[in-house]
Amino acid sequence: QVQLVESGGASVQxxxxxRVSCVVSRDISRYRMAWFRQASGKEREGVAAIxxxxxxxxxxxxxxxxxxxxxxxxxxxxxxxxxLKPEDTGMYFCAAQSLELWRWQLLDPARYPNWGQGTQVxxxx
Numbered sequence: 001q002v003q004l005v006e007s008g009g010a011s012v013q014x015x016x017x018x019r020v021s022c023v024v025s026r027d028i029s030r031y032r033m034a035w036f037r038q039a040s041g042k043e044r045e046g047v048a049a050i051x052x053x054x055x056x057x058x059x060x061x062x063x064x065x066x067x068x069x070x071x072x073x074x075x076x077x078x079x080x081x082x083x084l085k086p087e088d089t090g091m092y093f094c095a096a097q098s099l100e101l102w103r104w105q106l107l108d109p110a111r112y113p114n115w116g117q118g119t120q121v122x123x124x125x
Contacts, residue, residue, distance in 0.1 A: 004023070004114060012124070013123070015084065016084050017081060021077070022035075023075060032052060033068075034095050046107025047068075048062065048068035055103065057103065086123050089122050096113075097114065
């Protein structure tokens with residue numbers, strides 16, 4: 001099955017920017033892709049998703065600050081994070097689903113069968 005490998009996580013100061021990446025082992029255009037994050041002691045939450053028709057869905061908490069995109073030629077998913085806040089701290093995971101999803105399902109982690117191992121993002125004040 002498809003393999004996902006995240007990278008780019010780092011420790012940054014509040015207000016800074018960071019871009020994390022997810023390399024996909026198969027044709028990324030065949031998948032709905034999403035970024036999720038999980039802070040210590042909290043549930044995994046949806047951050048941003050991109051469907052096969054390029055429709056994107058972004059969580060209210062990061063709207064205007066985060067942008068999801070992909071490079072089909074490189075089979076790579078990106079999450080550009082700007083104006084980072086300490087609340088953005090957590091392990092960031094990318095996920096993929098080959099089957100069609102309703103728009104309202106795109107940020108539901110239960111809908112994704114394929115996951116990467118995660119990359120840590122820490123934002124300090």
